[in-house]
Amino acid sequence: MEEKEISYHVPVLLQESINGLVVRRDGIYVDVTFGGGGHSREILCRLDDSGKLYGFDQDEEAEQNIIGDPRFVFVRSNFRYLSNFMRYYGVEEVDGILADLGVSSHHFDDKERGFSFRFDGLLDMRMNTRAGKTAAEIVNTYTEEELANVFYLYGELKNARKLAAVLVKAREIKPIRFIGDFLEVIKPFAGKDKEKKFLAQAFQALRIEVNDEMRALKALLSQSLRLLKKNGRLVVITYHSLEDRLVKNFLKTGNLEGKIEQDFFGNVHSPFRLINNKVIVPSEEEIESNPRSRSAKLRIAEKIE
Structure with a gap:
């Protein structure tokens, strides 16, 4: 035990x-x-x-x-x-x-759960994998305003509106299903010296929304x-x-x-x-x-x- x-x-x-x-x-x-x-x-x-x-x-x-x-x-x-x-x-x-x-x-270290930007895998983040929307569903279905609110309220990101706008444009080209897809879109918005903190805030925001x-x-x-x-x-x-x-x-x-x-x-x-x-x-x-x-x-x- x-x-x-x-x-x-x-x-x-x-x-x-x-x-x-x-x-x-x-x-x-x-x-x-x-x-x-x-x-x-x-x-x-x-x-x-x-x-x-x-x-x-x-x-x-x-x-x-x-x-x-x-x-x-x-x-x-x-x-x-x-x-x-x-x-x-x-x-x-x-x-x-x-x-x-x-x-x-355990959740952060399990690449299949999608909680960490250290791995690639499905953008999931559900604590209860038997129910609820995944992070990918939120990124691909929320309106630009809804996404901006998530990143601003739960991630406290000042560039939440810009982040939401670029995600909406990116998903029109192809769905954002994997962590790698998500990182490819949002990484340009992170400062070189604050990338880890920025990514942590963005992932935190999605996780809080996914699990209410x-x-x-x-x-x-x-x-x-x-x-x-x-x-x-x-x-x-x-x-x-x-x-x-x-x-x-x-x-x-x-x-x-x-x-x-x-x-x-x-x-x-x-x-x-x-x-x-x-x-x-x-x-x-x-x-x-x-x-x-x-x-x-x-x-x-x-x-x-």
């Missing part, structure tokens, strides 16, 4: 996140991003025989890592359906929810407020500014809009108490051993009402 986890994905901020999550050895916990199971295994190590852990993942390849433990239940689904499945299993409240929002190293990541995250956060018990913990690891900003504002205010509510004396009202007022980041040692952890940010909050 341990070798499989290492080959699939190295868990980020493992001890820091689980230390912040597990406050009751007999509690009910949810790992909504099961992946290789690294975080889940550590959670189970902290639970006694009456504890329970539910692991969510929509990727069928994650099922290869299912943990053979009577305290563990694997749920083959996107975490946006968290409440529905908890209701199905007869769980009204949980003691903690963990979300590691990063793409696993921002709406799924909003659904998860909203449901966590209803599902968590009083004193329950919400632990989230983010990797880019869009999701981190959303999580930060939600934990601070208790709403997705980040709208601050104050009492008569000007005190900010929130259903959460931040456990770490300062965001937790990986140590230099972790970054050196696992470079993909470089952009990770860990936020932990306790539900107080």
Whole structure:
């Protein structure tokens, strides 16, 4: 089991996140991003025989890592359906929810999945390969305006409109089906000294759109407020500014809009108490051993009402 986890994905901020999550050895916990199971295994190590852990993942390849433990239940689904499945299993409240929002190293290293510009292959990027539009379908069917919005909103690319226009022209000549086709069109827009960052932003934008990541995250956060018990913990690891900003504002205010509510004396009202007022980041040692952890940010909050 341990070798499989290492080959699939190295868990980020493992001890820091689980230390912040597990406050009751007999509690009910949810790992909504099961992946290789690294975080889940550590959670189970902290639970006694009456504890329970539910692991969510929509990727069928994650099922290869299912943990053979009577305290563990694997749920083959996107975490946006968290409440529905908890209701199905007869769980009204949980003691903690963990979300590691990063793409696993397994996905980046699998050239067949289309997540990385390091390989050629089909432009896919679906976390759930059994459903949904591929990145190629989006590139070939979205209008110029829709494509520009994707690259601007999710990739934060300033030249999003130019990028969208040239993709629309290119696909009129031949469909953009492979990573190589996509790179051939967009590479001229990357500066020589910033090519890797530009490509990462463009691929990030497509991946977020393909998997509807921002709406799924909003659904998860909203449901966590209803599902968590009083004193329950919400632990989230983010990797880019869009999701981190959303999580930060939600934990601070208790709403997705980040709208601050104050009492008569000007005190900010929130259903959460931040456990770490300062965001937790990986140590230099972790970054050196696992470079993909470089952009990770860990936020932990306790539900107080």
